[in-house]
Amino acid sequence: MDSSSYGPLGDGDSPVFTWGSDLAGIQMLFFTKLNITLVFLPLGVMSAFYQWGDLTTFWFNFVALIPLAGLLGNVTEELALHTGDLVGGLLNATFGNAVEMILTVQALRANLLAVVQGTLLGSILSNLLLVLGMSFFAGGLFHHVQKFNAQGATCSTSLLLLASLAFITPTVTSSDHTLPEDILTISRLTALLIALTYCLFLFFQLGTHLSLFKDDTGFDKEWPTISASVATLMLGLITAAVSVASECLVGSIEGVSRNSGIPESFIGVILLPIVGNAAEHATAVTVAIKNKPDLTMGVAVGSSTQIAMFMVPFAVLVGWAMGVPMTLAFSRVSATVLTFSILIVIGVVQDGESNWLEGVMLMVAYCIIAIVFWFDNPSEKFTRGHQAHHGVFVIIGAFRPLTSQ
Template sequence: MQNARSTPGASRLNATRDAVIGEIRNAPLLSLLIFVPVVLITEMVSPEAHTLLFFLSVLAIVPLAALLSRATEAVSTRTGDAVGGLLNATLGNLTELVISLAALQAGQYLLVKASIAGAIVTNTLFMLGGSFLLGGLRYHVQEFNRVSARFQACLLFLATVAVLVPSLVGNVDQGAATLHKLSLGLAVILILVYAMGMLFSLKTHRELFASVSEASEEHSSWSLATSITVLIVVTLFVALISEVFVRSVQAAAEGMGMTPAFVGFIVVALVGAAAEMTTAFSAARANRLDLSVGIALGSASQIALFVAPVLVIVSYFIGPEPMSLQFWPGAVAMMFIATMAAALLSNGGRGAWYVGVLALAVYAIFGLTLFLLPPASPS
């Protein structure tokens, strides 16, 4: 009889444990959580093993990102569209944000900017193209809401313009002070535009963004307390692993013949988006291309209009110096081309497997170019 009752804290902890164990059974990807303690132990025992720590931290971040995505989704389904949209804006790309904050604090601005540009390009080309390809291999033609896709593409175009302007100002030598003031002002504008975009899509014109797919709405089995507990605990672990990742990335990249720009643009972007990719690809295979397109373009616009401006503002408090929105010319060109590709791919409201091949080919061209021709100097 003594064990018949338990304290609320113990019950919540047991519920969280059972929820995580259940998720691991349903998602084999989460079995990689074993690498979380392995990374922390290795970092204490052999802190100079940079290459090993780099690979182990990558393997550890992937399942943590999956858990963050799952917990964010569970919270959003229980708080309504408005609050859920705000949570998705804040937490949807939390993995990339935490990694970037760690790099920002270490003064690795090239890695931060490469991860921002890479995340935008990865979501608009690799994730979107992969969804078209995998869905198209099962279904002859798939349809999605092109109004929603065009809306996200327009937001991406705005963000690309905001990045292009300080890059042009930097090239004509207007001075660092002017560049930082301009970047700070643009950051505020982008955040305001993103907030109003959420109001437009979730409140005033939500009927325009209805899914064209016939699929039942799935509700999470996690309680709100369990979801919030998982969010807090996993975020702490992501922060710890991100510090190890940032400390090891430069030496590991040099040892493997890669530059920080390539690592940020390709590796960090793919690792941070691993959980979202799994959901997007699975949805495409289930003939829910609306969901896949929404995840890919929504995540890209979220990074461009929310994560990047937040990093600019936060750099005034935790960075060695303020970070600007000036990117190297190649990154600006790749983001612009990816944005145009997203607009063209989503214009018809239909997807097929060869469309995915075209998007993946552009992504492969960018990756190969960046590996062989890295930025000449930090930006």
């Protein structure tokens, strides 16, 4: 956008904001086609308050959270533009996953530990396989081969492999007759180490080795469209709205699973991550088509790294503060799926190039995982075993088996 849109320029050509420029910036952020679905926010809250049914409450708030997540990401980026790279990176790491953070806290309050683990796992897998896969596929259709910064990608995927070790170790230990309190202690200490490593990674990425992560194509300096004070106010208001919608959604999960037959594991791993990743998904595919694969990698792989190295330890440590026994002991299926997904992505990105076939490979991997978690429902493990051959999939983001005859 031209700097004249902000009003008069200050020293160093930095923008000076007025009420008029802030109002114009807010209009740009809110008046989009996607934000029409914000109408579901009051409907979702009313559905929970007037008890219109768990299924209605779940889907109203589910749809409402998608534009809220996009707004939250955009406002966070606006605020980050007012700060330096390091503070901006910290802001994006914190509020860039604010929807997942709030969903995590609400689910911990409801003691839905399996949903917390599933949502975090699903967010990693969604970004790593679905978002990156669709971006590679879309970019490959318009460009024969796309090249990106292999060093930055390798650093991020190596961190993901470290995170998978942090998940596998408590998972294996928990099945080896180790006392639950010891598993909890292992998880909490591991979470502290992983969180510290992520802080060091931010310093590495934004401080000592910034050149490894820079995009060589070069872009014009980007200016914020709203003032820092207005961005901070909007961030608080949108976060509050996300908190209300998340509480309504989480409160309806058990009822939805019980009444509709959708497994909680599928809700956590496949459905809920759609909410937090919708904005990243659209952004990654768009920039891939514009032949900016480094931005695609930053959005998809960078988001996965944030969730694995920041959000998962956050969940364990917040659970610790709340007195909730949140651990890193995931199910064996979850730990195995995550590890192999990371290995597949490492194999795909190690050469620093992408094409449409590699995108198909990643998307197929995600579809396989979705099928696995549809049937991976421990509470109905034996019941679903003999009903599986009667199931059919309705491709609307959630699958529902036919009634057993």
